[in-house]
Amino acid sequence: MSRESSDSKPIAEVRVGPDLFHALCWVASALAVATLAWIIYEIVTSAWPAIQKFGFGFLGSSSWVPNREVFGVFPFIVGTVASSFIAILFAFPLGLAIAIFLSENFLPAPVRQVIRFVVEMLAAIPSVVFGLWGIFVVIPIIKIFGDWAVKNLGGVPIFSGPAYGNSMLTASVVLALMILPTVTAISRNALTAVPKTLREGAYALGATRWEAILGVILPTAAPGVVAATILALGRAMGETMAVAMLIGNSSRLSWSLLSPGGTLAGLLANQFGEAEGLQVNSLMYAALILVVITLFVNVLGELVLRYTQSQTAGIR
Amino acid sequence: MTEDAARSSATQTPGRPDFLTVRNFDFFYGKKQALFDINMDIPEKRVTAFIGPSGCGKSTLLRNFNRMNELIEGVHYSGDIKLLGQSIYNKEVEVIALRRSIGMVFQKSNPFPKSIYENIVYGLRISGEKKKSVLDEAVERSLRGAALWDEVKDRLHESALGLSGGQMQRLCIARAIANRPKVLLMDEPCSALDPIATVKVEELIHELKQEFTIVIVTHNMQQATRCSDKTAFFYLGKLIEYAETQKIFSNPGQKQTEDYITGRFG
Amino acid sequence: MDNIVTHAPDFFSNSQAEATKAIARSLWNRVLTSVCVALSLLTLVPLVSIIYLVLKNGLPLLSWSVFTQLPPAAGMVGGGFGNAVIGTIVMVGIGLLMSGPLGILSAIYINEYAPASRLAQAVRIVAKLLTGIPSIICGVFAFAIVVSTTGRFSAFAGGVALAVLMLPTILLTSEQALMGVQSAFREASYGLGATKFQTIVRIVLPDALPAIMTGIMLAVARAAGETAPLIFTALFSQFWAKSLSEPTASLSVLIYNFSTVPFPHQIQMAWTASLVLVAFVTLANITAQLVFSKKH
Numbered sequence: 001m002s003r004e005s006s007d008s009k010p011i012a013e014v015r016v017g018p019d020l021f022h023a024l025c026w027v028a029s030a031l032a033v034a035t036l037a038w039i040i041y042e043i044v045t046s047a048w049p050a051i052q053k054f055g056f057g058f059l060g061s062s063s064w065v066p067n068r069e070v071f072g073v074f075p076f077i078v079g080t081v082a083s084s085f086i087a088i089l090f091a092f093p094l095g096l097a098i099a100i101f102l103s104e105n106f107l108p109a110p111v112r113q114v115i116r117f118v119v120e121m122l123a124a125i126p127s128v129v130f131g132l133w134g135i136f137v138v139i140p141i142i143k144i145f146g147d148w149a150v151k152n153l154g155g156v157p158i159f160s161g162p163a164y165g166n167s168m169l170t171a172s173v174v175l176a177l178m179i180l181p182t183v184t185a186i187s188r189n190a191l192t193a194v195p196k197t198l199r200e201g202a203y204a205l206g207a208t209r210w211e212a213i214l215g216v217i218l219p220t221a222a223p224g225v226v227a228a229t230i231l232a233l234g235r236a237m238g239e240t241m242a243v244a245m246l247i248g249n250s251s252r253l254s255w256s257l258l259s260p261g262g263t264l265a266g267l268l269a270n271q272f273g274e275a276e277g278l279q280v281n282s283l284m285y286a287a288l289i290l291v292v293i294t295l296f297v298n299v300l301g302e303l304v305l306r307y308t309q310s311q312t313a314g315i316r
Numbered sequence: 317m318t319e320d321a322a323r324s325s326a327t328q329t330p331g332r333p334d335f336l337t338v339r340n341f342d343f344f345y346g347k348k349q350a351l352f353d354i355n356m357d358i359p360e361k362r363v364t365a366f367i368g369p370s371g372c373g374k375s376t377l378l379r380n381f382n383r384m385n386e387l388i389e390g391v392h393y394s395g396d397i398k399l400l401g402q403s404i405y406n407k408e409v410e411v412i413a414l415r416r417s418i419g420m421v422f423q424k425s426n427p428f429p430k431s432i433y434e435n436i437v438y439g440l441r442i443s444g445e446k447k448k449s450v451l452d453e454a455v456e457r458s459l460r461g462a463a464l465w466d467e468v469k470d471r472l473h474e475s476a477l478g479l480s481g482g483q484m485q486r487l488c489i490a491r492a493i494a495n496r497p498k499v500l501l502m503d504e505p506c507s508a509l510d511p512i513a514t515v516k517v518e519e520l521i522h523e524l525k526q527e528f529t530i531v532i533v534t535h536n537m538q539q540a541t542r543c544s545d546k547t548a549f550f551y552l553g554k555l556i557e558y559a560e561t562q563k564i565f566s567n568p569g570q571k572q573t574e575d576y577i578t579g580r581f582g
Numbered sequence: 583m584d585n586i587v588t589h590a591p592d593f594f595s596n597s598q599a600e601a602t603k604a605i606a607r608s609l610w611n612r613v614l615t616s617v618c619v620a621l622s623l624l625t626l627v628p629l630v631s632i633i634y635l636v637l638k639n640g641l642p643l644l645s646w647s648v649f650t651q652l653p654p655a656a657g658m659v660g661g662g663f664g665n666a667v668i669g670t671i672v673m674v675g676i677g678l679l680m681s682g683p684l685g686i687l688s689a690i691y692i693n694e695y696a697p698a699s700r701l702a703q704a705v706r707i708v709a710k711l712l713t714g715i716p717s718i719i720c721g722v723f724a725f726a727i728v729v730s731t732t733g734r735f736s737a738f739a740g741g742v743a744l745a746v747l748m749l750p751t752i753l754l755t756s757e758q759a760l761m762g763v764q765s766a767f768r769e770a771s772y773g774l775g776a777t778k779f780q781t782i783v784r785i786v787l788p789d790a791l792p793a794i795m796t797g798i799m800l801a802v803a804r805a806a807g808e809t810a811p812l813i814f815t816a817l818f819s820q821f822w823a824k825s826l827s828e829p830t831a832s833l834s835v836l837i838y839n840f841s842t843v844p845f846p847h848q849i850q851m852a853w854t855a856s857l858v859l860v861a862f863v864t865l866a867n868i869t870a871q872l873v874f875s876k877k878h
Contacts, residue, residue, distance in 0.1 A: 018779030025695055028687035029705045032753060035746065036708045039719065042726040097621035105389060106619050115622055118629050124867050125632060126807025128837045129856045133632045135841055177628050197426035201488070204382060205439040205495060206416035208611040215442065216428050231714075238716025240810035241838060265718050265810070272725060272814035273735075280730075287722040291715065298714030410604045444603045 043291065047284035058285055064251045064267075066275070071282035073289065075251045079261040080293070083172050083243060084236035086257070090176035092229055095183025099225075100213060102184070103191040123181035131245030134174040139165035139246065142173065146258040157255040166248035169257040174242050179232040186231060190224020190308060191217060223308035230301035238294045240265040264290040331360025332400075335529050336381065336499060341395035343376060345388065350376045352554045354395070358546075363521060363530045365544035365561065367537060369576065372550040374533050378501050381531065382418040383411050399498065416443065419492035423504040425484035427476035427491075432468055435476045435487060439495040454494050461527075462490035463520050482513025486520065493528070500524060502532040506539065518543045537577055541565050549573045633860075640857030643850055653820055653836065659847045663855050665822050666831040669737065672823070673816060673832060674805050676741025677748050678798070685752030686794060693760040694782050705753070712750035718810035720746040725815055737823060737830035740816030747811055748801040755797025759790040792873050799870035803863045809834035833859050 044051075050058065054071060061072020098119060102112055146163025153159040194217050202212035218225070248260020249270055264286050272283055336358040343351035351373045358364050366374035379385045380397060383404065397404050404414055416439060427435050436458050437451045445451060455472065459465040464486045468479070476487055485505060492500060502521075506514040521543045524530060534540050540547050541561060548558040549572070557564060557573045568574040648662030688709075692702035724743035729735055763786050771781040809832075817829040818839055833855050840852035 018777060021779055021782075022695060025687045025691035026701070028684050029691040029701050031684060032688045032749065033701065033704045033708045035749065036711055036715075038727075039715070039723045039746070042723055043719075046726045046730070094621055094625065097618045098625060101618050101622035104618075106615055115625065118626055120867075121864070122625070122629055124803065124807075124863050126809070126834060126856075126859055126863060128807070128809040128834045128841075129632070129636065129860055132837055132841045132852055132856055133635060136635065137631060180625065195426070197422060197424055198428060200384065200387070200422060201426040201428065201491075202438070203387065204384060204415055204420035204422075205442070205491065206412045206414075207438075207442050208412055208607050210611045210614040211442045211607070215438070220429050234714050238714075238718070240716065240718040241813075241834075245838070245841060265716055268718050268722060269810055269813055272722070273817060284722065284726070287719060291719055294714055294716055295711060298711065301714075302710060410601075410608065412607065413601065413604050442607075443600055 040288075040291065043284055043288045047281055047288050050278060050281035050285040053278070054282070054285070058282070059289065062251065062253060066271070066279045069278050071279070071285075073264065073267070073286050075253045076262045076264045076267050076286065077289065077293075078253060079168070079247065080237050080263040080265070080290070083168055083175060083247065083261065083263055084233050086168070086172035087175035087179060087236045088229060088233055090173065091180050091183050091232060094176070095180050095228070095232075096187055096225065098180075098184045099187035099191055102188050104209070104213070119181050119184050122177060123185075127178065127239065127241040128245070130174055130178055131242040134170060134242060134246045138170050138174055142167060142170045142258075145169075150258065158257045160256045161258065163258040164248060164260055166246060166260050167256075167258050168247060168254075168261040171243045171247035171261070171263075172257075174246055175236050175239055178239060178242060179236050182232040182235055183228050186228030186305070187221070187225045190221040190228065193224065193309075194220045223304055227301050227305035227308055230297060230304060234294050234297035234301060237263075237297065238265055238290065240269050244269040264293075331362070331529070333357055333359045335360035335400065336531075337398045337401075338377070339396045339398070341377075341380070341393065341397060343373075343380060343385070343393045344391065346390040350553050351380075354555050356548060356555060356558050358529065358531060360529050361525055361527070362545040363525050363532060363543055365540040365547045366531065366533045366550060367535075367540050367547060367576070368550035368556075370535075373553040374548075374550045375503055377550070378503055378531060378533050381499065381501055382415045382420050384415075384420065386411070416495045417497050418499045418501060419495055419497035420501040421485070421488050421492055421503065421505045423507055425481065425488050425508070427479070427484050427487050429475065429477055431473045432476045432479070432487060433472040435491050436494050438491065458490040458494040461493050461524070462486045463516065463523070464490055480513070482509050482516060485509060485513070485517060489517075489520065489524075493524070498529065500528045500530045502530065504533050504535060507535060514539075537565070549576060551576070636853060636857050636860055639850060639853035641854075643854040644857060648851075648854060652822065653831070653840075654847065654851070655820065656843065656848070657845050661851070663831070663833065663836050663851065663858075665819065666833045666836045666855065667858070669740075669816065669819075669823060669830040670806055670832045670834070672826070673737055673740040673744055673812065673830065674802055676738065676826070677744030677805055678802060680741070680745035681748040681752055681801070682798060685749050685797075686756050688753050689756030689760055689794075690782060690787075693757050694778070694786065706757075709750045709753045712746070713754070716810070717747055717808050718813075720744070721811035721813065721815050724811065729815055732827065734827065735815060735817035735829040737816055737826045737828070740812045740830060740832065741826075743811035743815045744805045744808065747808060748805050751801040751804065752797050755800065756790070756794045759793030759797065760786060762793055763789045796870045796874040799866050799873065803866035803870070806866070807834060807859055807863050809838050813838065 050071065054061070058072055059077065060074050062074045063070050063072050065071075098115065102116055143163060143165040146165075146167065146169070149159040150161035150163045154161055198216050198220060199212055202216045207215065243263050244266035247262060247266060249262050249266055250260035251262055252260070254261070267286055268283055268290070271279065275283055334357040338354050338356045341351060341354040342349060354377060366378060368374050376385065380393065381404070385391050399418065403409070428438065430438075433455055436455045437445075440451060440454055456465060459468065464483060467483060476484065479487060485508075489505075506517050509517065518539065521530060521532065532544065544561045546559065547561040547564040549556045549564065549570075551572055557568060557570045559569065563569075564573060565577060568577060648664070649667055650664045651660070651662035652665055653663055654661030688705055692705045696702050720743045723746055724739045728739035728742055732739075767785050767789060768781055771785045776784070812832050812835050816832060816835070818835045819829045819831045823830045837852045837855050837859070840848040840855070843849065
């Protein structure tokens, strides 16, 4: 539409083109906003029969038996939350360490560039490839660890046997790798946003490098690091394929990390293709719950991030 | 102004003239040489001002006294700097101990986003001081020393970021003297302050030289005449002239110095 | 600063105790540095492992014929994933056709026409929220509006799902791209008597184009690797697709399907497909960064 309104055209058309373009941009914006509402509307209406039939009991019920038309997602909610939190437990210290590593000069710049590239590569690898890799690498390792843990630490509920390869722990370990780039990137931004003068101030008072990092830089960057963690948690909760391929997709609740579990996203991935009738409605209900949880976590993360930015603006 | 400086030096007992010494000192940022063969003796319990146009090396030299320049990658030096006859580059000198004995105040005040109290005791805490009585005593002594006690004594546990610009800078001075340093380095401490806050900091410098050896970098020649005893003029990385402040400003020995202080360049 | 001092640095310390403490502090500093470096280098292990296995298991079957043949039936050998490559390209193309204009036009509106308007603020918030929506929800949405209404799985449904997935990336990176255009350019254009429209089309868009392309490349790379939005919208097919309204194969769904079967040949084909996918995604990412860095 840009060509149509070049200078050689008559004046009347020159007026029409720009106005049309302005209107078009407005329509596009309105459509973009409508998309989110539309998504939620479609999911709610499709889920409606299940919402009416099961109500809030759907959230607390543990049985998912399609051929008897009994549906409840409690184990999947637990699995979603648990796998994400365990993943954060692994990814947080690692991601923070890498963020610090990237913002300090422990090793020469080229080495830091390599690590940075590696972390960005992790973000680019498709979920399904993580899943494939997990099946052939992580599952055998977790199985060996699991057998050892059951034998030696079996008394602890989270290590009670029997140990499976397709387990909560396997899914969490791979999830941790997948969210590592998110934790690292946002934490690194928070760290580098800390004014250089604060670091100099700490050094000038006789602080060692790590006293400056732990006592001044990290506390100043803390809200940003928290935001990074929350946003990564949101990502982990919505992550589908790798988890579906590794977690075992069981609706049985277990305390053990070495037992199979299930997540909301995994449930959708596994059952949508062949679902019919009330099962579709129930899956839509499960999707709605997933949307609500992830939106809540993401909004929280964004709010913390905004708060952080306003805080660091005050220091500058 | 010069009378003022003369009076203050007359009332003080003279300390060691070679408290801090610089010998044949060259300094490089990568391949670029920033300082050329600097030699000078900085006297004890006096205020020594470094003046000169931007990029003349005065801040670079100041930042070598507490080895802050080492934070920049690719810097190197030759020659020596000695505090009380002991090389600050001696391998046995732990740089963290050195920085405790040579405190620094920066151009832009940089209080940590912590309470006023925690800012002051930071240096003590990292070196392992835990006794509350010692910390409390240090807070009061340092804040009084920085002429800030009366203004903040009722809100010691509020955030330091709530102070005015001038108060923040005096807090940073208090934070530096809480470490009981031997030397206090000031890198254009008033350049971001309004005239009233500047006067307060300058008065404070007068008080502080009773106890500390002070080296101050300044762009403001009135400030150098008001508060220093000796002045060093730097130009293009070289020490051009170094003498009593009174002499530098009334009867400079070098043409370049005269051109600079009369405002012909810089 | 990281040097360990073996000799008590008592000269500058106020006391011997403080000097001893300083040595301990230095040592602790060194320990923490080592831990931090070790943890950072540890991330190399999984990535190297993934790349190594994808190459080792994927290369043997890689040949021109895998791009031209249909997937092997269960237990059979030979074949390829030509239909999946085409399916992925077609569905990403449909997604881009829908989300590209929508995202770029919205970005123009919120950055050029009415940056402070309520609509613009709403667009920014919604785009941020859409980035946080799990990719499988895009599939659920496409299932609801396309599969349920047409009664069949189709490439079109897959494309719609990918469009929703790509929209926020394209929108937000385009906005960034437009913000990166110096306001001096706009002012100069207005100063010469140009209208807003002329300024946008002749000055702003050409200058922002490389960065917008970067956003598009990133969105394409991400969409090409996604499985969740396609798994129950486009489903899968063993055959060449004849239209956009029938189940369509994609590389990512092929990897998923073949990774869980008990046939070694299919599993190896999954690795080969992974190799193709990872190579494409990496290439797209690197191109995106090169295009971007050329501008800045």
